[in-house]
Amino acid sequence: MAVLDIRDLSVSYATPRGALKALRDVTMKVPEGKITGIVGESGCGKSTLISAIIRLMAPNAKVGSGEVRFKGEDLLSRSEAEMRALRGTEISMVFQDPMQTHNPVLTVGRQMIDIQYRDKLSKADKRKRATEMLALVGIPDPQARLNQYPFEFSGGMRQRIAIAMALMAKPSLLIADEPTTALDATLEVQIIKRLRELQDEIGCSILFISHHLGVIAELCDEVVVMYAGEVVESGTVRDVFHNPAHPYTRALLECDPGHIKVRTRNLPTIPGNIPDLVSLPTGCIFADRCDVRYDACGARPVMATASSGHQAACHLIAEKEPA
Amino acid sequence: MTDITLPKPRSELGEIFHHLIRDPLGLAGLIIVTLIVASALFAPWIAPYDPIALNIPDRLQSPNPAHLMGSDQLGRDTFSRVIWGGRVALQVALPTIAGAIAVGLILGMIAGYGPKWLDSLIVLFFDTVRSFPTVMFALAVVALVGPSLNTVILVIMVTSIPTYGRVVRTLTQSLKEAEFITAEKSLGASTARIMGIHIVPNVLGPLAVLAAMDIPTVVGLEAGLSFLGMGVKPPTPSWGSLLNDGYNLIRNTPWLIVAGGIPLILTTLGFTFLGEALRDVVDPKLRGKGGK
Amino acid sequence: MSALLQIRDVFVRFRLRGGIFSSVGTIDAVTGVSLDIEEGKTYGIVGESGSGKTTLARAVAGLHHASEGSILYRGQELRDLPEAEFRELRREIVMMFQDPIGSLSPRLTIKSLITEPFRIQGMGDRDLDTEAKRLLTMVGLPAEFAARYPYQISGGQARRVGVARALALDPKLLIADEPTAGLDVSIQGEMLNLLARLQDEMGLAIMIITHNLNVVRHITDTVGIMYMGKLVEEGPTEEVFARPQHPYTLALLAANPEPDPDAQLMRVELSGEPPSILRRPKGCEFHTRCPFVQPRCSTDVPVWTAAGEGAHRCHFPEIWTREEAVAS
Structure with a gap:
């Protein structure tokens, strides 16, 4: 499923x-x-x-x-x-900019403990989990680094922390x-x-x-x-x-x-x-940039099967599709 | 090569006006401000009476067809005094703010772009001026040289300089680091060119917003000083002296204080609306977005 | 014939300011770079964040002060050249900036922006309408763009405006x-093709600064790889791609995975993060991340060694070929 x-x-x-x-x-x-x-x-x-x-x-x-x-x-x-x-x-998320994901005035450890607010664990246990997660994403010396603030980490490290936090739950x-x-x-x-x-x-x-x-x-x-x-x-x-x-x-x-x-x-x-997404072309969305465009492209193509589990919205595939 | 003429862009002011009248707040502000400015400009034609002519027989009338807003204790027509008072208010506010912007712009840009020591010196000046309470400072000056329109203008101008200067300084500091300024330097642009062509246009927008918001403050300040008898000399009409008269006579003729108060409220609302709407419009990048 | 641009042992040093009373330190963003750029040729400088590549470029453009060394342009020393004299040279040495829209003055129209060089260099008496049209055509933008403002155009179009403006005065x-940077894959090629075409037409020398090896592969004649403010490898582009000498170059090459799920990747994974330039490692500065590190690397500083047509800064050049031989 x-x-x-x-x-x-x-x-x-x-x-x-x-x-x-x-x-x-x-x-x-x-x-x-x-x-x-x-x-x-x-x-x-x-x-x-x-x-x-x-x-x-x-x-x-x-x-x-x-x-x-x-x-x-x-x-x-x-x-x-x-x-x-x-x-x-x-559902968790990791964003492009690791600078903006973290609260700059709280230590990483504090933030990682805070996001476990739904769990009924002792603070020490939450801290232990945070340490484990940091180790898992490859941050050396996680125990000590929990006490540091986001700006003390490089961009790559911050993105690792963001991943750790996203996977924590x-x-x-x-x-x-x-x-x-x-x-x-x-x-x-x-x-x-x-x-x-x-x-x-x-x-x-x-x-x-x-x-x-x-x-x-x-x-x-x-x-x-x-x-x-x-x-x-x-x-x-x-x-x-x-x-x-x-x-x-x-x-x-x-x-x-x-x-x-x-x-x-x-x-x-x-x-x-x-194309301009306010006034869309009637046919295939890619037609005006396509190098194999032909008559059928004036109509909007539907998803056609190219091979099992592989689909594409192109008239050329639909033509070849076994009936 | 075919001869294609390069299209002319719509002027910046035209663009701002175009967007301003599409914002209900901006439109309301623009209408009120236009009414105030027009009535001040055309006061001699709009006001039905001479605002300082005494007419003792008609004194303290309540509003009636001959005197739309009644008359005061000396029989002067209140409506005419309100209209002429607006003229005085703008005569104070506009040169004051224009002067403060001009000086603030120059000092702010020097502080923001120039060497550190000069910046510190100018900021010290700004802080010194700002540390005086405006009203106290004004009272002191008036006590020294006597009340007059010019004194009021000068005092309010000097005390407003830091407001503009600080904004310009902060904006200049951040613009100085912008990549397009570095790009201009790499083309060999002189400091004067960078200031005049690349920095000034980018600080004028925020300054216009600030000025629109500041006009009611200055008008209020003038009214306040006049109320205290330290501003415009009687019998020159001023919203402040109208309020003062109204205050003394509030028990028998309440419309006098209403007549002095309403234009002040309208001015504040009009210019504030305009300023709020301008804020959304002066930055070309924000135009048409906002999703309201 | 001597090169158009000769960079010799250039250092760019920045002052670090703490509080008012704290001691003032310095950091070296560029530490002793030497390279030559020949007339009409393209030199690519590749490095990651903090490698000093942009600082070096800005030093050449006279936007940063080089604290040591020499930058010779046609034999003329650019270091410590007063701005008034440098201004003359700005017709010939031009720069395109990283942020395509941010490097265009936001209140000016595209026409004013691309004709600015004429006004700045005292050639404002030319027919600027004609010049604007010529430049827009040159970079493949329609004439209507003259009336637009920077915020009304896309990143790719702004890049073209940047090119038009840089090349307005026929620089060298x-x-x-x-x-x-910031361009979609399908447009990146357009930009590089445009630069290549204009180079052929104008005989321009280009110094390209990038973090992406793929970008320099097709357009450059020579590449230099920078790490922590130093060149660690330099050579003819094809040579460097075919036989990288320095493990860092190899890692950069490997870090650009091909869009093929079955590609046999030579996985060179660097360990850890780049060290701070405030605490430079002893010996070879790359040894803390080098997958092939040897005992000698942490003690001896490798010197700049010529190899074939290129040069490198590694005690064990092409060490990866030996590892591969062992593995197979």
């Missing part, structure tokens, strides 16, 4: 120019005990999707339709109090929003590896958002590719990265500089811009 | 600090 099961989710923002349709009919799953990655560039709707899952949306956002099922229950129909009880316990789902983007590459590798190990140990499901294809390839089991507010492709990392079915995924992979081995002074790009 | 040396 999927821990998180999003069905036909549409979210729009009220703007002076009209409704900005940030998400349209997004359907995706985070299977139990797996790491699912979401890849997409700016404007693809990653942030809106996360805010819709944890129900912390901007005041001008409106859910048009759809369901966000967490362990089978629709979160969109939960009360605010129920959501509050869920956040930080069943043994959540069923960890949402990691570009957790390594602000870090140096050599530290990124360390944190990715640690996250993978922790996931094996704790067994929670992870929704990992990143624009970095290499990191997704290395860390995730499944991947969802988003473009301009729609899911254009989903499947196992192997299927999607080896046999990309959607032209956007293919182009994106080609653009990744890690992919280009032969020295060139003319790097591949995806010409054009994402 | 462009210093580009993280030219692709």
Whole structure:
């Protein structure tokens, strides 16, 4: 069973120019005990999707339709109090900027003890758990470091602490929003590896958002590719990265500089811009930038199966699909 | 190459006005402020009577068609005095604030951009001025040189300089570290150019907001000094002296104090609304957002 | 022929200020860097946060003061050059900044921004409308952009404005600090292609500062890897990518995983965090994180050693090839 099961989710923002349709009919799953990655560039709707899952949306956002099922229950129909009880316990988050996640005037130990307020443990036991968690994410000398303030830690250390705090409540789902983007590459590798190990140990499901294809390839089991507010492709990392079915995924992979081995002074790009999300084109959302566009693209494609468990929203796949 | 003409951008002021009138608060503020300024500007045509002409037979009348807001103990038309009082209030407030902004801008930028010792010196000046209670300072000066409009203007101006100077200093300090200033330096821009073209436009917006909010304070201060008989010399009409007259006669003619009070309240509301709305509009990045 | 830019043993030192009465210390952000940039060529400086790469770039651009060493531009010493004399050179040495929108003065239109160099350098009498159009066309932006303000354009477009403005006066040396930072993968290529094209057209020398090895791979002729204020390796780009000498270079290469789940990754994981430059390790400054550390590394300071067409600062260059041989 999927821990998180999003069905036909549409979210729009009220703007002076009209409704900005940030998400349209997004359907995706985070299977139990797996790491699912979401890849997409700016404007693809990653942030809106996360805010819709944890129900912390901007005041001008409106859910048009759809369901966000967490362990089978629709979160969109939960009360605010129920959501509050869920956040930080069943669903935890790690954000991009480790500087802003921590309260600067409290020691790390104090913060890690405070977030266990729901548990009926003695303070000494809570402290012991905090120490264990810090050790688990790879912070040397955790006992002593509990007494330090966030500013005494480097960015990489702070992100480790953020992960430790997010995993403390043994959540069923960890949402990691570009957790390594602000870090140096050599530290990124360390944190990715640690996250993978922790996931094996704790067994929670992870929704990992990143624009970095290499990191997704290395860390995730499944991947969802988003473009301009729609899911254009989903499947196992192997299927999607080896046999990309959607032209956007293919182009994106080609653009990744890690992919280009032969020295060139003319790097591949995806010409054009994402469409205006206030006045959307009628057909395929990627059509105007697509190099294999044809007549059918004037109509909006639906998700078609490329291979078992691998789907893409492209007419070319739908044509090939076995009836 | 085809000849494409470069489009002209909408002027900054036009842009601000455009957004201001779309905000209900801004629109209300703008209307009240326009009314006050217009009535002050056209006082000679609007006021039905000479505000200082005595007319003993008509004294202490309650509001009636001939005297919309009644008349005072010397038979002067209160409505005319309110209108002319507004003129006096703005005559004090506008030059005061313009002067304070000009001096505050220059001192603030020098303090924010210049060497540390100069900064300390200017901040010391700001703190010294601010440590005097304005009213006490004004009373002392008036006691020395006698009450006059110019004295009031000068005193309030000097005591307002730190308000603007400190804001400019803080803004300049943070702008100085901004990447676009470094970028300008890398192009070889002189200090004068950086100040005039890149710093001033970025501090004017917050200053305009501050000034709009400050006008009621200055108007109130002038009224207060005049109320105490330390401001505008009688018989020149002032909202403060109107209040004073009304205060003395409050038992028989309550409308006098109402007449002196309402314009003060309106001025405060109008300029505060305008200032609040300006705050959201002067920063181009925040325009059209806010989601209200 | 001598190089366009010659950097010799440059140190950039910052004063540390405590309280009013506390003693004043110094930190060396750049400690003895030497490198040459040839006319019309591209040099990439790669390093992570705190490596001193941006500080070095700013020292060359005259925005930081180099406390020791020499920075020669066409044989002219730039260190301690008074700003009045440096201003002349700012036509030829230009810089692009990390934050594309933040480096544009927010109250000016794009037209004013890209024609500023003319006004600053006393060429305001030119037809600035024409110049603005020429520059916008050069970087591939439509003419309507002239009327926009920085907050009305995207990061990628702001980068192009940055390029237009830097290249307005036909400079000789462009210093580009993280030219692709914050750009989507699909646009990064556009930026690098634009720089490559303009370099070919204008014969420009480029110094690219980046944390991302992939960025320099295609566009640079030479790369230098910086760690804690020093160059630890330098060489022709292809050479460095093919046979990194220093373990840190190897780690950087390995830290850019390919978008392929089955890629055979040579996993070089660095242990711990970079040390503070206030407490520099003894011996080789990289030894605290080096996966191949040897006893000698913590005591002896490695010297700058030429190897092939490049050079490095490691006692055991290419040590990883030996480890691999042992493993197989």
